[in-house]
Amino acid sequence: MKKLILSIAAIFVIGAAAFAQEKDYSTVDIGFTFPVTIQADNDYSDAYMSTKAFGIYAEYYEDFTPMFGITTHGFLYFAGHPDFYLNGDKVSTLNDITYPLGVSVNLMPTLNIPIGSIVELRFGAGIGFTYRAALYDIPGDQIQTSQWLFAIPVMAAVQLNFTDFIGLKAGCDVQFTFAGFEQIEDYDQTETIDAFTTTILPYVGVVFMF
Numbered sequence: 001m002k003k004l005i006l007s008i009a010a011i012f013v014i015g016a017a018a019f020a021q022e023k024d025y026s027t028v029d030i031g032f033t034f035p036v037t038i039q040a041d042n043d044y045s046d047a048y049m050s051t052k053a054f055g056i057y058a059e060y061y062e063d064f065t066p067m068f069g070i071t072t073h074g075f076l077y078f079a080g081h082p083d084f085y086l087n088g089d090k091v092s093t094l095n096d097i098t099y100p101l102g103v104s105v106n107l108m109p110t111l112n113i114p115i116g117s118i119v120e121l122r123f124g125a126g127i128g129f130t131y132r133a134a135l136y137d138i139p140g141d142q143i144q145t146s147q148w149l150f151a152i153p154v155m156a157a158v159q160l161n162f163t164d165f166i167g168l169k170a171g172c173d174v175q176f177t178f179a180g181f182e183q184i185e186d187y188d189q190t191e192t193i194d195a196f197t198t199t200i201l202p203y204v205g206v207v208f209m210f
Contacts, residue, residue, distance in 0.1 A: 031205020049085070073155070104201060108126030
């Protein structure tokens with residue numbers, strides 16, 4: 001794992017040095033994210049929960065060279081009840097669990113590959129986290145919790161530049177959780193989330209270049 005991380009870092013450094021030029025431009029884009037998919041797998045069985053959501057996203061990209069930069073993504077989305085799956089088949093919708101709100105943030109070194117003057121491909125990996133509010137209905141009461149998921153995100157996107165100032169982008173971030181905690185409100189209790197959670201964040205938005 002250590003060798004893999006060092007190899008990835010070396011690729012980014014070599015790429016930045018090979019294509020180093022003056023700063024080209026930065027971009028800001030805003031748009032929609034749908035369908036967000038949050039899947040929690042149990043390592044000890046073939047059962048998992050999958051939740052669909054929709055929302056908005058914003059991105060800031062700062063380039064250091066024409067082919068290397070840093071990307072910051074922020075997602076705000078609204079979900080509902082998770083579906084329960086067993087052996088790949090949907091068994092039921094868990095109406096006693098609700099995820100009303102989620103926030104995901106990613107920070108990633110990014111490789112930018114221009115194709116002509118119109119198309120740009122971007123690939124990145126870095127560090128991210130997700131916050132989710134969760135509501136559990138129990139007889140005669142409702143428990144509210146806050147979930148904090150720390151993850152390694154990867155990104156792939158394509159950008160179309162219509163002019164020097166505006167364009168269109170479509171892409172997807174995928175977060176692979178390596179640690180998670182759940183704080184139970186009103187009980188002053190914190191628990192570790194054992195389920196491995198994958199958060200898939202596709203998006204389409206308008207790009208502003210400056």
